[in-house]
Amino acid sequence: MSVPALMSRTSFVELNARERARALLDDGSFRELLGPFDRIESPWLARQNIVPQADDGVVVARGTIGGVAAVAIAIEGAFQGGSTGEVSGAKIAGALELAAKDAKAGKPIRPVLVFETGGVRLQEANLGLAAMADVHAAVVALRRHAPVVGVIAGMIGCFGGMGITAGLVSRLIVTRQARLGLNGPEVIEQNAGVEELDSRDRPLIWSLTGGEQRHAVGLADDLVADDADALADAVRAAFERGQPAEHQSERIAFWRGRLERLPATPEGPALRKLWMGDRP
Amino acid sequence: MERFELRFSGNAPLAGRAHVGVVASGDLEVLMEPSNETVVSVRTSVDGFEKVWRATLARFFARHPVAARIEINDSGATPGVVSLRLAQALERTKA
Secondary structure (H helix, E strand, C coil), X not given: CCHHHHHHCCCXXXXXXHHHHHHHCCCCCCEEECCHHHCCCCCCCHHHXXXXXXXXXXXXXXXXXXXXXXXXEEXXXXXXXXXXXXXXXXXXXXXXXXXXXXXXXCCCCEEEEEECECCXXXXXXXXXXXHHHHHHHHHHHHHCCCCCEEEEXXXXXXXXXXXXXXXXXXXXXXXXXXXXXXXXXXXXXXXXXXXXXXXXXXXXXXXXXXXXXHHHCCCCCEECCCCHXXXXXXXXXXXXXXXXXXXXXXXXXXXXXXXXXXXXCCCHHHHHHXXXXXXX | CEXXXXXXXXXXXXXXXXXXXXXXXXXXXXXXXXXXXXXXXXXXXXXXXXXXXXXXXXHHHHHCCEEEEEEEXXXXXXXHHHHHHHHHHHHHHCC
C-alpha cells in the first residue's frame, strides 16, 4: 500500500462491530435488529460480577449488498474477547436461520459473517457450546440455498468453535492482520509447553495462523488489505461469484490427502511449499 | 462489579436517543434516551468509585442540563473517557 493510499483508507480492523456491519452494507441501507435499546443482554455475566453489554457483543443488521437484500452479522471482539454466549450465539444462529428461510422461499439473501472471537464464552459454558452447534448447523443449512461469506479482519482473529464456523462458509476473506485457528496460541502453550509453541513469538504465530499463511495454503479464499472499501468490494465480489462448485468442508478426500503428506516439522514455510501447488 | 443509580436535575428535552461505546477494557457503553427525569444507572467493573462517578456526571449535567435516562456499562474507563463518551452520546441524539 502506498503512503497516500494508506493515509486515505479507513482501517477495517480499527472499526467496532457496528461500524464493520455498516461498512459492508450498501450506504444508507443499515438497519439493526435486536440493537442495544432492545437490551437483549447476557443473563449470566452480571451474576458472575462481569459487566454485560446491551447487545451481548453481536451486531445483526439487515440492508443490501450490491443492491441485493443482505444480513451482516458482526462480532465485537473488544467485548469479552468476542466470545459466544447463550444470547450472542442465539442472535447469530437466529439471523442465519431467518436468512435460510428467505433463501428457501426464493427471496435472494446475502449473509455475511464478520468474525473476531476466541470462541465459546467460558462463563456460559455449555450454553455457549450449544449455541455454537446451532451456528454450525445454521451455516450448513443456509449454504445449500445461498452462499455464506465470512470475513476475518483481526487483530483477535477467529478461534475455537468459530474457527470451525469459518471453515464452513462458502468463501472466506482475510486480511494480513487476521488469524484463523482452532486452539489459540496461549491455549497450546499452556497445554503442551513453551517448547511446543511460544505464544509471545508473534512472527511465529502469524507464520502459522496468520491471514497471509492461511490464504497461501488455501484455507482462506481472498487476502485483502485492511481497508473498509476494499473489504466491502471483496464481499460483494464473493457474492457475485455465487455458490462454489463444492464447499471446502465437503472435500474430505482432498484434505485427508494433505494430512497424509504432512512433514515431520510442519512449520509455516514448509507447509506453504508443500501445499501451495495443490491450492484448491 | 458494582451497580448504583444516580439522580440529577435536568429539564432540557433530548431530540432522540443514542448509543455509543463498547464494554471493552478502559472503555464504556452509554445508552441515552429522552425521559421526564434524569436518572443514570451505572454498572462498573471497578468497585468503590461512586463518588468519582457522581462528580463526573454532575459536571456533565451542569454543562448540559438534559432530561435523560442514561445507562452506563463500564469496563474501567477513566473520568476523561466517561466525559467524552457522554458528550459523544449527547451529540448523537441531535443527529
